[in-house]
Amino acid sequence: AQLALSFNQMAAHLEQTETMRRQLIGDVTHELRTPLTLIQGYASLLGSIVKENKDASDLIQGIVTGERRLLDVVNNMVDVSKIDNQALLVRKSAISVYLIVKIVHNEFKVALQERKILLSVTELEGLPDIQADPELLGKMFRQMIGNAIKYTPDGGSITIQGKKLCASEAGWDGKEAVEIEIIDTGIGIDPAYHEVIFDKFYQMGPVELHSSGKTKFKGGGPGLGLAIARGIAQAHGGRIWVESPGHNEETFPGSRFHVLLPVGN
Ligand SMILES: Nc1ncnc2c1ncn2[C@@H]1O[C@H](COP(=O)(O)OP(=O)(O)O)[C@@H](O)[C@H]1O
Ligand SMILES: [Mg+2]
DSSP states (O other), rough: HHHHHHHHHHHHHHHHHHHHHHHHHHHHHHHHOOOOOOOOHHHHHHHHHHHTTTTHHHHHHHHHHHHHHHHHHHHHHHHHHHHTTTTTOOOOOEHHHHHHHHHHHHHHHHHHHHOOOOEEEOOOSOOOOEOOOOHHHHHHHHHHHHHHHSSSSSEEEEEEEEEEEEEHHHTTTOOEEEEEEEEEOOOOOOOOGGGGGGGGTOOOGGGGGGGSSSTTTTOOOSHHHHHHHHHHHHHHTEEEEEEEEEOOOTTTHHHHHHHESSSSO
16 A cells, blocks of 8 residues: 555656646747747848848848747747647638648748759649638648658659548548648658657757758758647647658658548537
8 A cells, every 4th residue: 555655646746747847848938939039020120221231131141040940949849838738729710721731832832942842732622621720730731741841852752632531431430531641752761660750859860960951851850840740630639640661761762641630620
């Protein structure tokens, strides 16, 4: 009985520590966001004042770029922290997945051109509207499409397709769903890692590369993208998983990410 008691106390203590840790990440990232936004504002103001001076402008551009990347990481941490605390606010309305994917596709146009990657979107127009949060779904697809670009070599291709599943196919009781697939011709993922890549801070690339841009081949990232994508899918009652025959940087077996989202509430 004594043993059970101390075990329970230990478990309670652990849970408390975990709650405090989560709270801390949430608070710290929140506090970081304000000064970062200030720096960004002042740097771009300074940029407009010295715009005739090429050297000064270039230096300020460097500050703005670095700052933007930092803000991006902090924003991702805020999202992960919300997901951890089940505090993600989902504002649902009837939305077209096709439209959201198109918007995100557009954001990556320059990167896709630079990397000579062909992204094609097929079969999404015919899908029914779904009850979902447009901003969150945009975030989810941004992470997944960003990854597909990052882990596909120059000259590769990405296909985004989707289909509607009836209730029995989706495996939910009485709910219709849409299934979106993001297929790339990239380096692929070893089956041993198909689950852990969705954990926060998990990444397989070497850390040395992490200062390079996020759409560069195997470029940097803090390993939060798929944790956010999964958190968003789950907050909508959906699922997300990956299929890939394995990792190979010579034959490029590619990866196929699936997202299943319920059509209704
Ligand atoms: N499309 C993909 N092809 C190959 N590997 C991928 C792909 N998407 C994700 N991964 C692997 O999963 C890891 C986690 O992805 P993510 O959470 O987005 O972190 P990050 O992009 O910051 O590294 C990546 O580091 C990479 O190893
Ligand atoms: Mg990523």
